[in-house]
Amino acid sequence: MQIVNFDLEQELWMQEGACVFADPDLFFPVGSSMKALKQAAEAKAICNECDVKIECLEYAIRTNQDSGVWGGATEDERKSIRREYKKTGALITS
Ligand code: SF4
Numbered sequence: 001m002q003i004v005n006f007d008l009e010q011e012l013w014m015q016e017g018a019c020v021f022a023d024p025d026l027f028f029p030v031g032s033s034m035k036a037l038k039q040a041a042e043a044k045a046i047c048n049e050c051d052v053k054i055e056c057l058e059y060a061i062r063t064n065q066d067s068g069v070w071g072g073a074t075e076d077e078r079k080s081i082r083r084e085y086k087k088t089g090a091l092i093t094s
Helices: 012-016 034-048 053-062 075-088
Strands: none
Touching: 012 053, 034 053, 053 075
């Protein structure tokens, strides 16, 4: 088990997320049904307009968030981003 230390006081970017008042279900779709895919697409559209998208994605990678849409990336998309991040230390997104 990996324990990641972080201080919520240091994650002030969260208050600036474009998702603050959005439906949380969009960001945590369940399964791979058409409804879930549509929810993820809606969440990613919100992320693409978000001023803290990079901070959010970096946080999700750094703290191993394994579900939901963070920084405009689904859990599957973050797996490949995380692999590259471990190799290069850089966030490389499409
Ligand atoms: S990038 Fe997406 S999930 Fe992250 S704070 Fe912005 S809107 Fe929310």
